[in-house]
Amino acid sequence: xxxxREHKIAILGLGYVGLPLAVAFxxxxxxxxxxxxxxxxxxxxxxxxxxxxxxxxxxSQALNSRLRISPNxxxxxxxxxxxxxxxxxxxxDKSPNLDPLxxxxxxxxxxxxxxxxxxxxxxxxxxxTEEVCVPVLQQTSDLTYNQDFTVGYSPERINPGDKVxxxxxxxxxxAGSTPEAANQVNQLYLSVIEAGTHLAxxxxxxxxxxxxxxxxxxxxxxxxxxxxxxxxxxxxxTGDVLAAAQTKWNFLPFKPGLVGGHxxxxxxxxxxxxxxxxxxxxxxxxxxxxxxxxxxxHVASSIVKLMHQKDLLVKxxxxxxxxxxFKENTGDTRNSRVIDVYHxxxxxxxxxxxxxxxxxxxxxxxxxxIELIENLSLEKYPVILLAxxxxxxxxxxxxASKDRVVYDLKxxxxxxxxxxxx
Numbered sequence: 001x002x003x004x005r006e007h008k009i010a011i012l013g014l015g016y017v018g019l020p021l022a023v024a025f026x027x028x029x030x031x032x033x034x035x036x037x038x039x040x041x042x043x044x045x046x047x048x049x050x051x052x053x054x055x056x057x058x059x060s061q062a063l064n065s066r067l068r069i070s071p072n073x074x075x076x077x078x079x080x081x082x083x084x085x086x087x088x089x090x091x092x093d094k095s096p097n098l099d100p101l102x103x104x105x106x107x108x109x110x111x112x113x114x115x116x117x118x119x120x121x122x123x124x125x126x127x128x129t130e131e132v133c134v135p136v137l138q139q140t141s142d143l144t145y146n147q148d149f150t151v152g153y154s155p156e157r158i159n160p161g162d163k164v165x166x167x168x169x170x171x172x173x174x175a176g177s178t179p180e181a182a183n184q185v186n187q188l189y190l191s192v193i194e195a196g197t198h199l200a201x202x203x204x205x206x207x208x209x210x211x212x213x214x215x216x217x218x219x220x221x222x223x224x225x226x227x228x229x230x231x232x233x234x235x236x237x238t239g240d241v242l243a244a245a246q247t248k249w250n251f252l253p254f255k256p257g258l259v260g261g262h263x264x265x266x267x268x269x270x271x272x273x274x275x276x277x278x279x280x281x282x283x284x285x286x287x288x289x290x291x292x293x294x295x296x297x298h299v300a301s302s303i304v305k306l307m308h309q310k311d312l313l314v315k316x317x318x319x320x321x322x323x324x325x326f327k328e329n330t331g332d333t334r335n336s337r338v339i340d341v342y343h344x345x346x347x348x349x350x351x352x353x354x355x356x357x358x359x360x361x362x363x364x365x366x367x368x369x370i371e372l373i374e375n376l377s378l379e380k381y382p383v384i385l386l387a388x389x390x391x392x393x394x395x396x397x398x399x400a401s402k403d404r405v406v407y408d409l410k411x412x413x414x415x416x417x418x419x420x421x422x
Contacts, residue, residue, distance in 0.1 A: 018085035026067035109140025152185035155210030161330035175206035222288030260337035296340020315349035323388025
């Protein structure tokens with residue numbers, strides 16, 4: 001293999017994964033943060049943290065040091081290590097949407113030189129990096145895999161909205177296409193990850209590890225959701241049951257809920273896709289997905305049932321949903337399953353407003369067609385659904401009454417003030 005050029009890292013994709021990574025590496029290396037969204041690149045370059053994941057003046061310090069931001073692909077020609085952090089989603093038929101990965105690989109291939117290293121962080125199925133991405137790199141660059149260039153894989157573990165578990169203190173899995181590449185990838189991440197790394201024996205193992213992290217959580221939550229469905233029919237409060245069960249030392253503290261976002265509700269389909277490709281029917285994984293995808297209808301139906309019990313008019317009544325983001329204390333609304341409850345309530349004939357002080361109104365409008373309300377007035381709503389456990393909601397004065405239904409999906413309000421918890 002040819003001698004590597006002067007080391008400069010390119011991070012492709014400046015979202016929740018890529019931007020914190022670019023800032024972290026900029027403390028030690030020259031870094032190019034690349035994003036095809038020119039407006040996003042401009043805002044980041046001006047010092048605006050578009051993810052709200054960075055602390056204090058981290059971005060400004062990096063920009064004043066060794067971080068450069070660009071939407072111009074030709075700037076990638078100055079780099080020798082490329083890290084891909086583009087999002088991976090699913091198509092309408094639940095199959096993996098690999099277009100962003102393929103496009104990023106094609107972009108890199110145009111500027112790949114002998115001796116370069118390409119690292120993928122995007123979540124995918126075991127084998128995807130070497131079976132899908134590497135052929136694109138070879139075809140576009142006219143270089144030979146593991147002879148002219150090498151590849152690594154280090155799955156992202158960013159937890160949006162988490163102010164405790166940040167990039168540097170979450171252990172990182174690493175892998176490489178050759179022993180030398182594996183060591184190079186591992187040492188690179190060790191330079192910024194204070195919690196250390198785990199060097200996997202192959203790229204496939206590292207890909208599989210990431211896939212099962214989220215699939216395991218999805219299945220566990222689906223069990224809690226199935227229990228919630230059962231206990232609802234038995235007129236038992238699920239939260240009370242879990243509080244009792246958790247007194248046993250080895251009971252896992254999962255809770256029922258809407259499972260959305262760009263990881264847990266998506267990644268299991270990647271693993272299921274590969275399982276089916278090799279002739280295995282992944283029954284547990286897919287049954288969990290079906291249960292979790294059905295919870296929006298269950299919540300909406302429960303609310304309407306409570307309205308009937310209080311002799312409240314359903315059709316034309318105003319309902320307020322508190323929260324649109326896919327999880328607490330983040331404004332990220334991508335693949336939020338709160339939208340399922342919204343549509344189901346609308347189908348029942350209710351007029352539904354949504355309030356989320358953290359969500360981007362433009363994104364909500366473009367992605368879901370929802371006009372987020374700006375001014376909160378609880379008094380005018382006979383139905384209130386607390387859908388997301390933002391800290392900003394915990395101090396709200398909300399109480400059920402004979403003329404009002406309060407459904408606490410996240411179980412954060414006092415039990416005596418709500419009609420029902422999931």
